[in-house]
Amino acid sequence: MSWRAFPKIELHLHLEGAAPPAFIRALSTEKSIDISKIFTEGGAYAFRDFQHFLKVYEAATCVLTTPRDFGRLTSAVLDTLAENGVVYAETFLSPEFCGGGDLHAWRDYLAEIEDAARLAESTHGLTLKGIVTHIRHFGPEAARPIALCAAETAGDFICGYGMAGDENVGRARDFAWAFDCAREAGLHLTSHAGEWGGPESIRDTLTDLRVERIGHGVAAIHDRALMETLADREIALEVCPGSNVALGIFPSFAAHPLAKLRDAGVKVTVSTDDPPFFHTSMTREYEALSRAFGWTETDFAELNQNALAAAFCDEDTRARVR
Numbered sequence: 001m002s003w004r005a006f007p008k009i010e011l012h013l014h015l016e017g018a019a020p021p022a023f024i025r026a027l028s029t030e031k032s033i034d035i036s037k038i039f040t041e042g043g044a045y046a047f048r049d050f051q052h053f054l055k056v057y058e059a060a061t062c063v064l065t066t067p068r069d070f071g072r073l074t075s076a077v078l079d080t081l082a083e084n085g086v087v088y089a090e091t092f093l094s095p096e097f098c099g100g101g102d103l104h105a106w107r108d109y110l111a112e113i114e115d116a117a118r119l120a121e122s123t124h125g126l127t128l129k130g131i132v133t134h135i136r137h138f139g140p141e142a143a144r145p146i147a148l149c150a151a152e153t154a155g156d157f158i159c160g161y162g163m164a165g166d167e168n169v170g171r172a173r174d175f176a177w178a179f180d181c182a183r184e185a186g187l188h189l190t191s192h193a194g195e196w197g198g199p200e201s202i203r204d205t206l207t208d209l210r211v212e213r214i215g216h217g218v219a220a221i222h223d224r225a226l227m228e229t230l231a232d233r234e235i236a237l238e239v240c241p242g243s244n245v246a247l248g249i250f251p252s253f254a255a256h257p258l259a260k261l262r263d264a265g266v267k268v269t270v271s272t273d274d275p276p277f278f279h280t281s282m283t284r285e286y287e288a289l290s291r292a293f294g295w296t297e298t299d300f301a302e303l304n305q306n307a308l309a310a311a312f313c314d315e316d317t318r319a320r321v322r
């Protein structure tokens with residue numbers, strides 16, 4: 001069957017990471033910023049491994065210099081999500097890439113992003129919420145103003161706080177101040193963990209940052225007790241199989257632990273992470289999972305139920321999406 005029209009919920013999507021390469025290239029030409037080396041001859045993003053991916057990602061964000069750029073980007077991303085049947089999405093927003101984490105600039109960027117989200121709600125019936133996210137490898141000090149940006153703009157649209165970037169930099173507890181600040185502002189919490197780190201990274205993140213969800217979390221497959229904890233506490237994993245395969249964490253969808261995590265009782269969900277970087281979309285993820293595991297509508301409906309239960313929106317939104 002075609003999975004395109006099947007209604008989908010996506011919880012783990014980086015806004016800049018969802019920028020089509022043609023969109024970034026057009027902005028680079030418009031602004032005479034030479035980032036040609038981040039593209040292949042065919043026009044895709046070119047990266048060798050995760051560390052290089054992070055560099056290419058940051059280079060691509062260099063051309064996103066104004067609030068209007070982010071408004072246009074948000075609209076382009078939401079049009080693509082709607083084409084792929086996504087009805088509710090949460091996106092990671094990094095003030096570092098929106099005027100450098102300055103609160104005044106951040107409010108201007110956020111206003112454009114929210115305008116685009118409102119437009120998509122009325123034209124596509126697609127709801128978008130934002131999770132302010134600091135970048136781990138920029139360090140704990142740099143995370144503080146980002147958490148303050150999040151706290152100052154917490155509300156209906158900004159409903160969560162998180163951490164992305166290189167998981168091998170520092171320890172989870174180094175970032176506790178930022179997460180405490182966001183929690184006190186009423187924000188829900190998630191963090192990338194167990195993507196590049198092992199089960200200990202997930203444990204530390206749960207203990208020291210007190211998050212409600214884990215981004216990726218696939219390393220839990222190596223630790224039965226941890227899988228039990230995740231299942232018992234209903235900590236949802238934002239699993240991004242296509243991203244993991246593209247970055248070489250697992251050799252194929254068939255070898256991905258998603259089905260085993262689910263069989264262990266863990267609340268798994270599926271997302272795309274940075275879709276154009278990994279040549280994926282929510283439709284492609286569903287197609288690949290259906291091929292790899294024989295999953296049918298019932299299985300995908302369960303993933304969506306998990307995602308909606310773990311979503312950071314308010315109950316009115318949840319009831320509307322259900």
Ligand code: ADE
Nearest residue numbers: 014017164165192273274
């Ligand atoms: N930022 C964008 N994509 C990411 C990933 N897969 N892991 C960590 N940080 C990211």
Ligand code: ZN
Nearest residue numbers: 164192215273
């Ligand atoms: Zn991610």
